[in-house]
Amino acid sequence: MTEFAFAFLDCEFGGLDPDLHDITEIGVIVTDYRLAELGEMEWKVRPRPERVSEEAAKLSGFSAEVWEREAVPVRQALTELSKELGERCPKGATVVPAGQNVRMDVIFLERAYKSCKLPYPFDYHVIDLATLFYSWSLVAGETVSALSLRQAATTAGLAEGAVAHRALADARLTLETYRHFIGRLALREPSD
Numbered sequence: 001m002t003e004f005a006f007a008f009l010d011c012e013f014g015g016l017d018p019d020l021h022d023i024t025e026i027g028v029i030v031t032d033y034r035l036a037e038l039g040e041m042e043w044k045v046r047p048r049p050e051r052v053s054e055e056a057a058k059l060s061g062f063s064a065e066v067w068e069r070e071a072v073p074v075r076q077a078l079t080e081l082s083k084e085l086g087e088r089c090p091k092g093a094t095v096v097p098a099g100q101n102v103r104m105d106v107i108f109l110e111r112a113y114k115s116c117k118l119p120y121p122f123d124y125h126v127i128d129l130a131t132l133f134y135s136w137s138l139v140a141g142e143t144v145s146a147l148s149l150r151q152a153a154t155t156a157g158l159a160e161g162a163v164a165h166r167a168l169a170d171a172r173l174t175l176e177t178y179r180h181f182i183g184r185l186a187l188r189e190p191s192d
Contacts, residue, residue, distance in 0.1 A: 002094050003033065003090055003092065003093045003094070004032075004033040004093060004094050004095075004096055005030060005031065005032055005033065005038070005085075005088075005089040005090060005093040005094070005095050005096070006030070006031045006032075006033070006035070006095070006096050006097075006098045006127060007028050007029075007030055007085065007095055007096070007097050007098060007122065008028065008029040008030075008031065008098045008099055008171050008172075008174055008175040008178070009026065009027065009028045009029075009097055009098070009099050009102070009105055009109075009167075009171055010026075010027050010099055010100070010105060010167045010168070010170035010171040010174065011023050011024075011025060011026050011027075011104075011105045011108055011109065011167055012024045012025035012056075012060040012062070012165060012166070012167050013056060013060075013108060014047050014051045014052030014053055014056050014057070014062070015051070015052070015053040015055075015056045016056075016104070018107050018108050018111050020051065021047075021051050021052065021053065021056065022045070022047030022048055022051040022052065022074070023045045023047065023074060023077075023108050023109070023112055024044070024045055024047050024052060024056075024060060024062050024067065024071075025042070025043065025044055025045060025060065025062075025166065025167040026042065026043045026045060026077055026081065026109075026167055027040075027041075027042040027166070027167030027168030027169070027170065027171040027172075028040065028041050028042070028081065028084075028085075028168075028171060029168075029171050029172060029175050030084075030085065030088045030089060030095075031175070032090065032093075035175070035178075035179055035182075038088045038089065039084070039088040040168065040171075040172075041080075041081065041084050042167055042168040043071075043072055043077040043080065043081070044066075044067055044070050044071035044072070045071055045072065045073075045074050045077045046067055046068070046071035046072060046073055046074070047067070047071075047074075049064060052064075059165050060165045060166065061164075061165070061166060074112050074116060075116045075118070078109075078112060078113055078116055078118050079118065081121070082118065082119070082121045085121050086121075094123045095121060095122050095123060096122065096123045096125050096126065096127055097109075097122045097123070097126050097127070098126065098127035098128070098129075098174075098175075098178070099126075099127075099128065099129065099170075099171065099174050100128070100129045100130060100148075100149040100152070100170065100174045100177075101128065101129075101130055101147075101149075102126045102127070102128050102129075103126060103128070106122070106126060109122070127178075129149065129152055129174050129177060129178050129181075130147040130148075130152070132178060132181050132182070133147060133151075133152040133155070133177075133181060134147060135185070136181045136184055136185060139184075139185060140184070142155075149163055149170060149173060149174060149177070150162065150163040152177050152181070153173050153176075153177045156176075156177050156180040156181065157180075158173065158176055158177055158180065159173065
């Protein structure tokens with residue numbers, strides 16, 4: 001039987017186009033298949049300055065001066081991420097990326113791993129909070145006005161107002177919101 005581990009992750013980017021923008025931050029919380037935490041990690045990633053838009057910098061708190069001092073090259077961040085996953089996940093576990101709109105993070109990560117010629121450490125499946133949130137709304141008979149992390153976390157009573165865009169904080173809020181909605185999906189008797 002396959003053993004799963006989940007990497008609740010969030011990345012911040014210099015914009016939303018992987019052809020034009022770079023990763024600026026990576027936050028990951030690793031869990032086992034029961035969502036018990038195995039560890040967390042984060043990196044400020046040094047982007048190419050021309051690949052960070054003013055809008056994205058403002059939204060995520062990116063500062064060229066701070067990143068120059070504190071950030072690491074993308075190859076280093078990805079190498080360390082793979083190593084940490086190998087050390088924290090059960091041996092042989094399939095590591096599934098999980099998050100809010102996680103396909104965007106996966107696209108950027110896949111491209112970064114490929115451009116660095118490093119093996120991609122994640123499974124091709126994803127676990128997405130937006131899907132769970134929408135499924136919960138159908139089961140609960142409630143309508144949702146958005147499929148954003150802010151909307152899901154606010155509905156869960158875990159956030160009020162704006163949600164800061166920082167990678168590890170978003171990964172943490174996603175995991176907590178995911179746990180909330182998993183706990184609200186009740187088993188029902190099969191209908192006739």
